[in-house]
Amino acid sequence: MNSLVQTPKTSARAAESTPHSLHPKVVAKDVNVYYGDKHALHDVTIDIPEKAVMAFIGPSGCGKSTFLRCINRMNDTISIARVTGDILIDDQHIYDPKLDVVQLRARVGMVFQKPNPFPKSIFENVAYGPRIHGLARSKTDLEEIVTASLQRAGLWNEVKDRLNEAGTGLSGGQQQRLCIARAIAVSPEVILMDEPCSALDPIATARVEELIDELRQNFTIIIVTHSMQQAARVSQNTAFFHLGILVETGPTDQIFTTPRDKRTQDYITGRFG
């Protein structure tokens, strides 16, 4: 239990010393998650800086995806999941009962582990969000949003001649970029990525990583990854989770070169996980 009390303090200190935290976009305080009787996440406290990439690393089952799904309240869709503690986006409590989860998810987009384009055309996939949120006033408006989103996702040149073909007919890497285009079409502030490259080959992975680096200028990105090289390549800050505990967080280069905690060091040097 001692480590439980220690951990939040360590992480809070680490977050303060993060050089990129000009302004924390997402702030979590003492977040606990329970799946039924299972205590999946213990007292997570972390600041996530704006317009930068934050990577969550850690062995399987360490709670990093669970915490990611707290930030857009996707855990609400799991009936046995229970979340306590506070998460604030721009100083607004997202677990406030008055907050509309639909509006929250329009502000916090998500890209999943396996590309999951809808069984619709490429155009309709990207137009889905703008349509349900009523973002486009006219058909031209909608076309502009779709075009811009596909361009920003680096997919436009590959699909501009076949917008009416099924999104599921694209290759895995293209599907994942389509999902990113779909997420950015509603102009979110934060984009959550849950191991977005784990189903992709190295070339498609490189394309998506490049894209993440470009998107950093406009969005706050939080990425869960199993690949430490990927965390090192794309992120400015890294948080290491282990057994439901946020062990350590800080600038990526510091975490990878001079980790403070023994567990982080063991994980990074490949001693477990």
Place this chain on the structure above:
Amino acid sequence: MTSFYLVALAVLTVAAFLAARGRAGALGASGRLHSLPTYHGLLAASAVVLPMMLVLAVYGATAPSFVQSQAIAALPGDPLGDDALARATRMREIANAVANPAGATPETLAAAERYRAAQAMADWALLIVGIGLGGLGAAWMVRKVGPHFRARNGFERVVIGVLIACALVAILTTVGIVFSVLFETLRFFTKYSWLDFLTGLQWSPQTAIREDQVGQSGAFGAVPLFVGTTLIMLIAMLIAAPVGLFSAIYMAEYASPRLRGIAKPVLEILAGVPTVVFGFFAALTVAPAIRSLGLTLGLDVASESALAAGVVMGIMIIPFVSSLSDDVINAVPQSLRDGSYGMGATKSETIKKVVLPAALPGIVSAMMLAVSRAVGETMIVVMAAGLTANLTFNPLEAVTTVTVQIKTLLVGDQEFDSAKTLSAFALGFVLFFFTLILNVVALRIVKRYREQYD
């Protein structure tokens, strides 16, 4: 004799299995075998079973006619030729004489003697050929047992053969039904024009049996039946499609697992209610209720109405639609729902715009199955919709359907080559053709939209 043969078959099979397995086991102790001893045993056993069953089948197909022709040939006097009836009568006499010789004429007794001899010969042939072949098969396989003999591959080929044979049974039965209905239909069309059958507006299948009977020339215009069938099917689908689909959506997307665990079996009980029960529910409860409701509204409702039959049939097929649709909706991957929720879609937006479109092919095929079921249903319409072939689209009147007429035409004593009876086959053929088209269309739709997700 056949039972003795079957006992011999069983004994030989077990013996072959044990011998081959034992020999292979003994060899296996000294060196490596290609196949496990059990496979050697199974292959030897099938080398007994297959030829012996084949011989039995040949015996069953040829022996009776051989014995009969021998017995008939023994009868003196004029050969009976092709007169099947006389032949059958004589055969019955001969068979009686075999069982009980007292009181039979000498000629019949002689024929019975010949019958008995022929039967004995056939039986001995069965025993000798069958057991001989089985024994040879067993001996051959036991002799072939060895380290390099591929008994496993051989036995797997035998299994594949058995599987193919089973598949063929189903296919050949279907083909057989199609052809028998088709030939009777063609016979009907030699008596009655197919164009009049398909386009005629008058259905009164009563034909004169005697020359001097009054009127009743028989009119086989099937349009009123097609219209009645369509009308009742439409009413049924109007009930079953929305109710079934919506209950499936509720069950799959909104209901708690506990409620689902109770409600789904209850709904499926509805599918297990015999159609006769639905029939009298329609005739005794629903039809009078509709009639009295119509009277209070000032409408003239027939006591047997298309509406009553259609409504009850709709209730009957609700579980089909809901159960199948529920399965399809559940098969839509959770990742698609997550993707939609992650975009900020509400539950109902997700269902309308993502889940249902993804499940559409399955839902369509569920509907098609329900339509086939509604078109083929007989009992409810017999009891609730009536027998009058009215050409009407008014659901408050009595109508009749194709299935009801088939049943009416074939119930009771009929001569089997009159236009009246044969018209039942023509109706059956049309019905079969229609459901076939429906199934093909459903398969096409499913194929076209399948694999849209993954």
